[in-house]
Amino acid sequence: MLVSLVLSLLSIALQPAQAEPQTLRIGTGDWAPYVDQSRSDGGALPRLVSAVFAEAGYRVEFIFHPWARNVLMLQQGQLHAIMPYSCTPSRLNFGICSDALVRxxxxxxxxxxxxxxxxxxxxxxxxxxxxxxxxxxxxxxxxxxxxxxxxxxxxxxxxxxxxxxxxxxxxxxxxxxxxxxxxxxxxxxxxxxxxxxxxxxxxxxPLRLLFRKDDPEGIRLVRLFNARLRSFAERGDLQRLQQALNSGDADDWVPSTSALAARD
Incomplete structure (x- = not known):
């Protein structure tokens, strides 16, 4: 009995520890109804972005700063991405844009x-x-x-x-x-x-995520994000979100996926 218990404990101890999901730092600003700093989930677009990255095994931490400071922090490598931004020519000098979230x-x-x-x-x-x-x-x-x-x-x-x-x-x-x-x-x-x-x-x-184009990790993340985002578009989530924003019901919108629950 004792030997069996010891072997069982050894087996548990020798099992590899489950790795914690990597946390991505994404800069944003208080911009309701798209982004709402007063909400624990950050609002409609953070809900979407968190769900997309959760399906890829990532957690997201949203960092709230003025818009110009977000750009500077991204350029300095202090953030993985910033959102929601339009893909202007000047931003393409340093950034690479995701596919559109909403318009x-x-x-x-x-x-x-x-x-x-x-x-x-x-x-x-x-x-x-x-x-x-x-x-x-x-x-x-x-x-x-x-x-x-x-x-x-x-x-x-x-x-x-x-x-x-x-x-x-x-x-x-x-x-x-x-x-x-x-x-x-x-x-x-x-x-x-x-x-x-x-x-x-x-x-x-269109409003998008912006990643650093001179960062291999940023290029990898934008490709990963776009691939996962297409699944949400195919399920109709992006269309429903746009409709909710246009009608003033964005606070009630949730993606039709269990990714957020699975992440937590």
Whole structure:
């Protein structure tokens, strides 16, 4: 009996320890309804990204920083990836983009009592515009901004431009439509309706993960992520997520997979 017990204990001791999943550090920012720092799961896109990487055997830790700092940390090798970003030409100088997660729609917000029409970026030159550092608003707007043709006040925090818009200190604020209305509901629960958006789109852009292109590990991870993401697309998860974001129901969206449960 004693010998049997000893042999059993030895057998258990000699079994190889199960390796802990590697943790990936992904930089992001508070950008509800896509990313919500107040939620334990990080919001809709972190739920998706965590599930995709979980199916590949990885854990994900989301690091919240301003958008420009995320880019710098990725370039310095302090992060495995950053999200959600559009795949602009300047970012392709140092990064490699994943396949699209969802599609964002950039519009121009303005006060309801301000008559505003536009059809080209040239029509915006006479307005005071509030923007966020590290954010891309589409090729035409970004080019005009870099050329110094626009009257822009850049801010480090996402909500500053909406506060300035409410106070009448800027005239326009370009922002993702879903993000803008989520932010307005939080900032001005009683009179958020004073700010509306113009129906013309400034830009539509797929939102993606961005990895370092000079890092072999980053190249391997983006290929792995894309392969797993295709499975989610085939199951209809990405379509359901886009619909949930468009209808304001992103908080209730969960991927149709047990990967997150399995990860925990």
């Amino acid at each position: 964002g729609e950039i519009v121009l917000f303005h006060r309801r009592d301000q008559a505003f029409e536009w059809s080209a970026v040239e029509d915006l030159l006479k307005y005071r515009i509030g923007t966020t550092l590290g954010y891309s608003y589409g090729p035409a707007f970004d080019e005009a901004l870099q050329a110094g043709r626009l009257n822009v006040t850049q801010n480090g925090k996402e909500d500053t431009s909406f506060r300035l818009l409410e106070l009448g200190r800027v005239d326009l604020h370009p922002q993702d439509r879903a993000v803008g209305y989520a932010m307005l509901r939080r900032l001005f629960p009683e009179d958020g309706g004073n700010i509306v958006h113009h129906p013309r789109q400034l830009n539509t852009e």
